[in-house]
Amino acid sequence: MVGKTLQDGRYNIVDKLGHGGYSTVWLTYDNLLKRYMALKVNIASSVPRETQVLRALYAPSCDTPGRRFIPELLNEFKVQGLNGIHTCYTVSLAACSLRGLPFSILPLSVARVICYSLTQAIAYIHSQGYVHGDIHLDNVLLTPISNFNNLSVDQFYQKYGNPQAIPVTQRNDSNNPLPPNIPARVARPLLLRRYIDQVEISKTQILLNDFGEAFNPALEVRLGKDCHTPQGSRAPEAKFEADSPLTARSDIWSLATALWEIMGMKPIFSHEYVHEDEVVAQNIDVLGPIAFRLPTASYSPNKWPPLDGWFEEAVQEWRRKQGSEIEEEEKVALLNFMRQMLVYRSERRPTADEVLRSE
Secondary structure, X not given: OOOOEEOOOOEXXXXXXXXXXXXXXXXXXXXXXXEEEEEEEEOOOOOOHHHHHHHHHHOOOOOOHHHHHOOOEEEEEEEEEOXXXXXXXXXXXXXXXXXXXXXXXXXXXXXXXXXXXXXXXXXXXXXXXXXXXXXXXXXXXXXXXXXXXXXXXXXHHHHHOOOEEEEOOOOOOOOOOOOOOOOOEEXXXXXXXXXXXXXHHOOOOEEEOOOOOOXXXXXXXXXXXXXXXXXXXXXXXXHHOOOOXXXXXXXXXXXXXXXXXXXXXXXXXXXXXXXHHHHHHHHHHHXXXXXXXXXXXOOXXXXXXXXXHHHHHHHHHHHHHOOOOOOHHHHHHHHHHHHHHOOOOHHHOOOHHHHHOOO
């Protein structure tokens, strides 16, 4: 894809930004608008759910603060590829996700702003009748700090390096040629986060990304068993009430885990390569006895400290090393609304608006 053009030469594919379960994201230069943007190419023949949601969220003409943290859908079109027809769409450009950012360059003052902005974004989405359904730090992006639009494509390469490609080989039988629907080379993602430093981070803002799991509960029933949020961020009702509909309150649980990680520089629950039973055991250790009947005896608690102790061990210890320990008054307020948001029974959790109005 790198070096190719789409839409009769309008879009130059400059480099690869990343990929997810439903799409690959490319850095693109729009020759008509004279700006860089992100081009998402969905897997072949898939239904473009995200574009429908983004249109709905951008349709209202309002000045609600959280709206500016939603990516703007700029264009949508289709292309024929090796595996079929792909829906493509361009959206606002971001530099990297919070997950990919070294937390050593995230000052506490900036972490507070990001937490508030993310909560505003969720409050806006909920006010429009939607549930995001996949809140975690991989989906919280930072907008570019440098003005890329002042650079030509050649100048961009001079500053950030040329695209890198890796040859595709078959592990089982390298003597056979690749199938015709497999490219001979794949692009290595460009890591723009390498160019972000502590001085610049204070000038950026977030974009809440990936609305492929978003839904409107008034129009669509999404059951707990169909939740694809990572285990460490997934609300417990998705597991223990698997045949019941998810609601906006499920987002609140995921939001709480994201806010903790932004403020604390470490996740509250394990989110990589961990069994769901392990996460439940962590929930019990940190938050207390679970409100649901446990179906097996495998849910034995581990040795994680309770919430206050885990905050001291996981948050304050790391913050002290950075010289940015959270003051006692702020710590009390943070733990207070964590206890409210991380309630096992979803109906008892606050709304996003109520979180915004908290201390």
